[in-house]
Amino acid sequence: MSDYIRRLPVYLLLDCSGSMSGEPIEAVKQGIKTLLSELRGDPQALETAFLSIITFDSSARQLMPLTELMLFKEPPLQAGGATALGGALKILADCVRNEVRTSTATQKGDWKPLVFLMTDGAPTDNIDEGVDAINNVSVGNIIACAAGANANVNCLKKITNNVLMMNNLTAGDMAQFFAWVSGSIKASSRSIDAAPGAPVQLPPPPQGFVIVP
Amino acid sequence: MQIPQAAAKAQRKRSFHGEASTNIGLCPIFVRCRICHQNMSEILTAVLESGDTIEYVYDLNAPRGGMKHTFFTPDKRFAVQFFNDPKDALNPRLQDRIRTITTIYNPTLSEANGGALGNTEKTAEYFRQRFCWPVAIVRSPEFGIVCPTYPQNFFFDGEASSVLNLKGKDKKSNWFTGKNRKYLNPAERGDFRTMLGVAIGLSRTIRRMHQAGLAHSDLSCNNVLIDPKSGSAVVIDIDSLVVPNKYAPEVVGTRGYIAPEVLATLDLNISDPNRALPNVLTDLHALPVLIYEYLFCRHPLLGPKIYSANSAEEDDHLALGAKATFIENPHDTSNRPPDLDVTISALSEELERLFLRAFVDGLHNPSERPTAMEWERELLAAWDKLIPCANPRCEKKWFILRDPKSPVCPFCGTKITNNVIQLVFKSELRGKKGIYRDKSELTVFDGLPLYDWHVFSNIYNDEKADSAMRGYVSYYNGRWILVNSGIDGMISPSGMPVPKGRAIELKDGAVFLMTNRENGLLCEVMIS
Numbered sequence: 049m050s051d052y053i054r055r056l057p058v059y060l061l062l063d064c065s066g067s068m069s070g071e072p073i074e075a076v077k078q079g080i081k082t083l084l085s086e087l088r089g090d091p092q093a094l095e096t097a098f099l100s101i102i103t104f105d106s107s108a109r110q111l112m113p114l115t116e117l118m119l120f121k122e123p124p125l126q127a128g129g130a131t132a133l134g135g136a137l138k139i140l141a142d143c144v145r146n147e148v149r150t151s152t153a154t155q156k157g158d159w160k161p162l163v164f165l166m167t168d169g170a171p172t173d174n175i176d177e178g179v180d181a182i183n184n185v186s187v188g189n190i191i192a193c194a195a196g197a198n199a200n201v202n203c204l205k206k207i208t209n210n211v212l213m214m215n216n217l218t219a220g221d222m223a224q225f226f227a228w229v230s231g232s233i234k235a236s237s238r239s240i241d242a243a244p245g246a247p248v249q250l251p252p253p254p255q256g257f258v259i260v261p
Numbered sequence: 262m263q264i265p266q267a268a269a270k271a272q273r274k275r276s277f278h279g280e281a282s283t284n285i286g287l288c289p290i291f292v293r294c295r296i297c298h299q300n301m302s303e304i305l306t307a308v309l310e311s312g313d314t315i316e317y318v319y320d321l322n323a324p325r326g327g328m329k330h331t332f333f334t335p336d337k338r339f340a341v342q343f344f345n346d347p348k349d350a351l352n353p354r355l356q357d358r359i360r361t362i363t364t365i366y367n368p369t370l371s372e373a374n375g376g377a378l379g380n381t382e383k384t385a386e387y388f389r390q391r392f393c394w395p396v397a398i399v400r401s402p403e404f405g406i407v408c409p410t411y412p413q414n415f416f417f418d419g420e421a422s423s424v425l426n427l428k429g430k431d432k433k434s435n436w437f438t439g440k441n442r443k444y445l446n447p448a449e450r451g452d453f454r455t456m457l458g459v460a461i462g463l464s465r466t467i468r469r470m471h472q473a474g475l476a477h478s479d480l481s482c483n484n485v486l487i488d489p490k491s492g493s494a495v496v497i498d499i500d501s502l503v504v505p506n507k508y509a510p511e512v513v514g515t516r517g518y519i520a521p522e523v524l525a526t527l528d529l530n531i532s533d534p535n536r537a538l539p540n541v542l543t544d545l546h547a548l549p550v551l552i553y554e555y556l557f558c559r560h561p562l563l564g565p566k567i568y569s570a571n572s573a574e575e576d577d578h579l580a581l582g583a584k585a586t587f588i589e590n591p592h593d594t595s596n597r598p599p600d601l602d603v604t605i606s607a608l609s610e611e612l613e614r615l616f617l618r619a620f621v622d623g624l625h626n627p628s629e630r631p632t633a634m635e636w637e638r639e640l641l642a643a644w645d646k647l648i649p650c651a652n653p654r655c656e657k658k659w660f661i662l663r664d665p666k667s668p669v670c671p672f673c674g675t676k677i678t679n680n681v682i683q684l685v686f687k688s689e690l691r692g693k694k695g696i697y698r699d700k701s702e703l704t705v706f707d708g709l710p711l712y713d714w715h716v717f718s719n720i721y722n723d724e725k726a727d728s729a730m731r732g733y734v735s736y737y738n739g740r741w742i743l744v745n746s747g748i749d750g751m752i753s754p755s756g757m758p759v760p761k762g763r764a765i766e767l768k769d770g771a772v773f774l775m776t777n778r779e780n781g782l783l784c785e786v787m788i789s
Binding site: 088159255 | 321345425433440516564575
C-alpha cells in the first residue's frame with residue numbers, strides 16, 4: 049500500500065558564530081538530540097516531519113539535507129567566526145526550492161515548511177538579499193529566536209513577525225527553546241488549518257521568553 | 262498573576278516538605294526557578310471542590326495539549342490538569358459542563374455514588390477500564406480536573422520497539438495503523454482478531470456515551486489509546502464532551518477525523534446556522550475512520566486523488582472536507598489507490614454495508630451514518646465469524662469467514678482445506694412455542710470459547726454480560742466436540758442431559774438445546 053502522507057519540512061537555522069562557543073553550542077547540540085528523541089516518540093511527527101539543519105558562521109551551509117527523522121544523524125557542530133545570517137537565508141531559499149515538493153495537478157505537495165532561526169548576534173553580511181530570497185519561496189511559519197542580549201531584534205523583524213527573545217544563553221533556556229520547537233512541530237504535524245493557507249497555530253512560547261511585538 | 266520569586270520559592274519548599282498546603286491561589290504555571298533554570302519537579306497541593314486535597318508533581322515542561330497541561334500525582338495514579346487559557350478556567354459555563362460530566366453523566370461511577378442514572382457498580386467498573394473519565398474538579402490553585410491515569414497496558418514497555426525508545430509513551434492509535442507500525446516489534450502489533458477486538462471495545466464505549474446523549478467531539482488517534490496485544494481501547498480527553506443543553510466546547514477536532522461538514526464550514530461564523538459543529542453525528546464519522554484504520558491500517562479518505570494543484574493546504578482541506586471521497590467508493594474510483602489489496606469486501610457483508618453507509622451515503626449526509634450501536638452489533642457478529650488462517654506465517658493470523666464455501670484468507674490467500682463448521686443459535690419466538698428464529702452464528706475453530714450469550718436468548722455480549730466461559734469447542738481424536746464446562750440443563754441431540762464436563766459431537770445437521778432453562782437457545786450445526 050502506497051502512502052499518501054504529506055511531508056512537513058522543518059528547517060533549523062542555527063547560529064554557530066564565535067560567540068556561541070562553549071556552553072551555548074553544547075546546549076544547542078543537546079537540544080537537537082532532545083528534539084530528535086521527542087519527535088521520534090510522537091507518531092504524527094514521526095510520520096510527517098522531515099528535518100534539515102542549516103548553520104551559519106562566517107559563511108552558511110546546509111549541514112543536513114531534509115531527512116526523515118528515523119534516518120536523521122545529528123551533525124557535528126562547531127562555533128567560530130562571524131554571523132552570515134543573510135547567506136543562511138539565501139541557502140534556505142535554495143533548499144526550499146529544491147527539496148520541498150510543490151503541489152501540481154499530478155503530485156501531492158508537501159506542507160509549507162516550518163523554519164526556526166536562532167541567533168545570538170547581529171548579521172555580519174547583507175541580510176536584505178537573504179530576506180528577498182525567502183520572500184520568493186513559499187514558507188509557512190518562520191520563527192526567529194533572539195538569544196541573549198546581543199541579538200539584533202530589529203534585524204530579525206525584517207525576516208519575520210514572529211520574533212521571540214530568550215533572556216540568555218544558558219543550557220536551561222536553550223533546552224526550553226528546543227522543547228518548544230518540538231512542541232510546535234508536533235502541533236503542526238497534527239493541526240488543521242482554519243482555512244487553507246492560514247498560519248499554523250503554535251503553542252505559547254516557553255516562560256521567560258518574550259514575544260517581540 | 263506574577264508572584265514574587267522569594268515567596269514562590271518559600272511556598273514550594275513548604276509543600277515539598279509535606280506541610281499543610283500553603284499554595285492556595287498560587288498559579289503553578291508561574292512557578293519556575295530563575296536561578297538554575299532547571300526543570301522543577303516539586304510537589305504542590307491542589308484543593309478539590311469536595312474540600313479534599315490532592316498532591317501533584319510540578320513539572321516545568323509538563324505535557325501540553327491543545328487545551329490543557331497535565332501534572333501527575335506522586336504515585337502516578339491520577340493526572341491533574343489545568344487549562345492553558347486562563348479564560349477557559351474562569352468560564353462558569355465550561356465549569357458547569359465539566360461538573361455534570363464528572364457526576365450525573367459519569368458512566369465510571371455507579372448511580373449510588375452519584376454517577377450516571379442506572380449505572381451499577383459492575384458496569385461502572387467495566388467502563389473505568391475503557392474511559393479516562395474526569396473524577397474530580399480542582400478548585401485551587403485554579404479550576405482544573407483530576408482524571409485517572411491510563412491502565413498500564415496503554416503505555417509501551419521497553420520491548421515495544423528495537424529501533425525507537427518508546428518506553429513509557431502512550432499507545433496512540435496511529436503507532437499501529439500507519440507507516441510507524443514497521444518500527445514496532447511484531448508482538449506489539451497484534452493481529453486482525455485483536456484489532457477487531459479494539460474496534461469492538463471502542464464502538465461500545467462510544468455507544469455508551471451516545472446512549473446518554475453525550476458526544477465526544479474530538480475522537481481521534483490521539484484520544485483513543487489502543488493495546489493491540491490485548492485487543493483493548495481506552496477513550497481519553499473526556500472533558501471536551503458535548504453535553505445536552507450545556508455550553509458547547511470550542512473544539513474542532515483533529516485532522517483526519519473531523520467530519521467533512523465541520524471542515525467544509527469551518528470559515529463560517531460560529532453563530533451561522535450553516536456552520537456544522539461537533540456532535541453525535543460527527544462522532545459517527547470519526548468512529549468508522551478509526552475502525553477502518555484498525556482493520557486495514559490505512560485511512561479511508563487519503564488516497565491518490567489531487568483535489569487542488571494550488572497548495573497542499575487547499576488540497577487537504579478539500580480531500581477531508583467538501584470533496585472527500587472514500588478510497589473504496591464503488592461509484593467513484595478517482596481516489597482509489599492502484600494497489601488496494603484487501604478491501605471491505607473481505608469483511609462480513611453487514612460490515613461492508615456499514616462502511617458504505619458511513620463513507621459513501623453518509624460521508625456528506627450525516628444522518629445516513631450508522632450509529633455506534635450498529636457498529637458494535639455488526640463488529641460482534643463479525644467476531645463470531647473469525648477463523649484462524651491456516652498459514653502459520655500469515656501476519657494477520659485471523660480473518661472473517663464471509664463465504665463458508667470458499668474459505669480463503671484475504672490477507673495471504675491461503676485456502677482452508679478443513680471443513681468449516683458453523684453453529685446457528687436460534688431463539689424461541691415469544692408466545693409461539695416450538696417456533697424458532699436465528700439469533701446469531703458462530704464459526705467454529707479448535708479452542709473456541711462459548712459464553713452466556715451463546716446459551717441464552719436474552720443475554721447479549723455487552724457490559725452487563727458475565728465474561729465467564731461456559732463451554733468450548735475442541736478437535737479431539739479426529740472429532741469436533743462442544744464441551745459443557747458451565748451450563749446447567751444442556752440437552753444432547755437425542756434428548757439426553759449433557760452434564761458439565763461432558764460433550765456433544767458436532768455433526769452436520771445436529772440440533773440441540775444449549776439449555777432447557779428459560780430463554781435457552783437452540784443450536785444447529787452446519788458443516789460445509
